[in-house]
Amino acid sequence: MASIPDILNRQIANFSVLHVKLHHYHWYVKGASFYTLHARFEELYNEAAGYVDELAERLLALGGRPVSRMADYLKLSTVKEASGTEDADAMALAIADDFRTIAAELNEGIRAAEREGDASTADLLTGIRTSLEKHAWMLRAFTGLAGAPAAAPDARIRSV
Numbered sequence: 294m295a296s297i298p299d300i301l302n303r304q305i306a307n308f309s310v311l312h313v314k315l316h317h318y319h320w321y322v323k324g325a326s327f328y329t330l331h332a333r334f335e336e337l338y339n340e341a342a343g344y345v346d347e348l349a350e351r352l353l354a355l356g357g358r359p360v361s362r363m364a365d366y367l368k369l370s371t372v373k374e375a376s377g378t379e380d381a382d383a384m385a386l387a388i389a390d391d392f393r394t395i396a397a398e399l400n401e402g403i404r405a406a407e408r409e410g411d412a413s414t415a416d417l418l419t420g421i422r423t424s425l426e427k428h429a430w431m432l433r434a435f436t437g438l439a440g441a442p443a444a445a446p447d448a449r450i451r452s453v
């Protein structure tokens with residue numbers, strides 16, 4: 294089971310890679326949905342930058358050391374960089390998939406934080422997860438795919 298510092302550092306790495314990836318998509322998206330996605334990717338890279346700082350400062354408050362070098366981000370992240378060949382729909386779907394991957398990881402982190410009685414970290418991760426799940430639904434709906442995820446990241450939702 295990953296420790297709270299490891300969980301926070303993985304997400305600092307993920308949102309740092311996403312910050313770069315979303316800039317790539319913001320700059321290179323083409324076609325009829327340019328204006329929509331160009332603006333949306335900007336909103337999302339700003340949101341990602343905010344999470345990097347919030348997660349890092351939570352880790353510092355816990356006495357930990359947030360990762361802060363590009364090489365470490367690439368080593369720790371589960372999110373992959375842009376391939377450079379995506380069309381507009383593939384960009385939207387790639388970000389939706391990344392958000393769903395991170396939401397599932399955040400769910401693990403929330404459980405770990407709850408087990409350790411760290412309500413503040415659980416609350417921070419829950420807020421991020423809620424936002425990512427909404428964005429993932431919207432991005433999938435934008436491409437015409439069903440908004441409902443194939444698998445809910447939270448087992449408690451599945452069991453209802």
Ligand SMILES: [Fe+2]
Pocket residue numbers: 319335
């Ligand atoms: Fe811009």
